[in-house]
Amino acid sequence: MKKFVLLFLIFVPLLVFSQEEAWVYFNAKANEQYFLDNPSMMLSQRALDRRSTQNIALDFKDVPINQSFINTVSAVSGIKVMAKSKWLNAIHVRGTQSLINSLKNFGFVAKVDFADKTLNTTNKIVTTKSVEIQKSDLKKEKTVYAYGGSAVQVEMLNGQLLHQQNYTGSGKIIAVLDSGFPGVDKALPFKRLRDNNQILGGYNFVKRNDDIFSQDSHGTFVLSTMGAYVDNVLIGTAPGASYYLFITEDVTSENPVEESLWVEAAEKADSLGVDIISSSLGYTDFDNPAYNHNYSDRNGTSTFISKGAEIAFSRGMLVVVSSGNDGGTKSPYIGAPADAPSVIAVGAVKADKTIAGFSSIGPSFDGRIKPDVMAQGEKTVVSDENGNSIFLSGTSFSAPIISGMLACLWQAYPDKTNQEIKELMLESATKYAAPDNQYGYGIPDFGLALNKGVSLKSEKIEYYVAYPNPASDVIAVDFPPSFNSGKVLFYNVLGQKVLEKKVESIHTDFSLESLNRGIYFYHIESDSVSKNGKIIKK
Structure with a gap:
């Protein structure tokens, strides 16, 4: 969150930051099965009820981080543990670059990720077009209600x-x-x-x-x-x-x-x-x-x-x-x-x-x-x-x-x-049918x-399913709002690709006019979704 420190920004390049910030990721947890078998040791009943209602299973991320690992790192003189995350199985540490790097010698440390990405020598450095980044100022929002x-x-x-x-x-x-x-x-x-x-x-x-x-x-x-x-x-x-x-x-x-x-x-x-x-x-x-x-x-x-x-x-x-x-x-x-x-x-x-x-x-x-x-x-x-x-x-x-x-x-x-x-x-x-990058949806x-x-409640939308089926010349496929781009490919019974269409919007119509009558198989693909189905053209 941006702070009102404009008068001091002039001097930032002159400062020497001897202390580095980094995340230390662990490669294991202790007593994993015990915690999974005793979920009330990790989550409140209300949290467990929320998981049950949504059919969300407990997993490794829910298991507490290993406190003995944290204690071992904390015992290193010059290293300060600032925060911890069981989800990411990591701790946030502060210390010199050499001291933080020395933590890699512990067998329970999977990796060290410096906030200064140039210090992550094993990571690929991504080069991009030069874009000036500005700070984000997030500081500077039938009963009848009188809203004023x-x-x-x-x-x-x-x-x-x-x-x-x-x-x-x-x-x-x-x-x-x-x-x-x-x-x-x-x-x-x-x-x-x-x-x-x-x-x-x-x-x-x-x-x-x-x-x-x-x-x-x-x-x-x-x-x-x-x-x-x-x-x-x-x-x-x-x-x-x-x-x-x-x-x-x-x-x-x-x-x-x-x-x-x-x-x-x-x-x-x-x-x-x-x-x-x-x-x-x-x-x-x-x-x-x-x-x-x-x-x-x-x-x-x-x-x-x-x-x-x-x-x-x-x-x-x-x-x-x-x-x-x-x-x-x-x-x-x-x-x-x-x-x-x-x-x-x-x-x-x-x-x-x-x-x-x-x-x-x-x-x-x-x-x-x-x-x-x-x-x-x-x-x-x-x-x-x-x-x-x-x-x-x-x-x-x-x-x-x-x-x-x-x-x-x-x-x-x-x-x-x-x-x-x-x-x-x-x-x-308002823009659900045609979202953009100013207003989103x-x-x-x-x-x-x-x-x-x-x-x-009575009509559940099925995503990634072509309809009507059987179809005449046009079919439609509905995609959830989280779906951004992809394509649908159609194959005949011999496995030959006969049609390929890009997904143009969340509700997309596809013309089958060029196809003969018969059975076709379709395949929907994107970065995160792969779905197969069968359609009959009558």
Whole structure:
């Protein structure tokens, strides 16, 4: 998250960074089968129930990291362990280059990955076109509700239609990962949350203590877009949801350790049974320029935080993040973890639904559609730590607005998976049929998503299946919103390719006019999907 340190940036090139940041990956865990046989040792019952509902099996990633390995590394004089991740079976360490490299001598160390990629001598150095990367400023949003000034940001998404049916996020838990929450324990807009015990707890990963109602106010602003409730002033998108508040961002510096703390907090959220992670943080540049994430790193698989965010989704949670505020710079692209494939990256629009100039755009470096959706992020109504309603701008506020609405939608369909809820939202959006890299799939209509969910109870869409079957001259194939590109090949009964078509959109029609009557086999392929089927042309 960008800090206001412009006066000091002039001196950054003159600094000597003697201490390096690195991730040390382990090659094993202890007592793996014991933990898999005793899942309550790893996850809360609510977390296990979420896995069961979505048919997600426990695996190696869920097993705790081996503490004896951590102790051994910690015992090395000059090495400081800053964070740990069971999902990635890694720890974040700080020390000199030589000391960190010496850790490779331990038999339990699989590899060492320096934040300064030039120090990873065994890794291939990727060269790209020269693109100037700017810091992402993610700091700088039938019951009748009196939304007051917040009406536009709720009604733009047709969120009031869910609220009117008492879908306010009740029964859902949102973890907010940010930089501080001062005033949440005292200010009027959060009184309803406090009185109803909807603040379930939290942790300050930066300070390693329970002091969450302090530090930077950014998290307070963010939380207010979801949980605040003051009639005729500000009502958030999920006033009925419950919240965990986690501080992972250190506003005094910009260091890769914040990515590791984010992943650690995401793992904690998973273990507590959280449904949605909402985070208005993103990373591109750091105090030490050697650690910067170039555009080529924003491919969904390179950065530590994006790897963690992708695993978080695989555990059954929705992960919603800000796309970034670099839209007006020479490098306008999304940051990390907005580049992760399964993450819902949210861009910002104005009250008139046109894109805000600062909103970061896509695609991800590997060419995927980003951002995913849009919500109001310019002149968003938020609460400050004193309870005053103010206007702030940034994708920091459009992301939690979407998080809150997703909680409401998921309340309406508690048996749906995170992927199904995500797709309901995407399919309701204004540009679903023709997404682009400015608006993504567009502005969701949660009223439409709610209605679509009703129809899908009786009519489940089958993806990657050609229909109608038998067919005449035209068939269609539906692809999920996460599908970006690919092709469909047709073969006759002799195995000869007779037709090849590119996938042009999520719903794609294919003409079979050139084919004779008979049986044909089709093969759908992309980077992540391979599907075979049979079609009869009559």
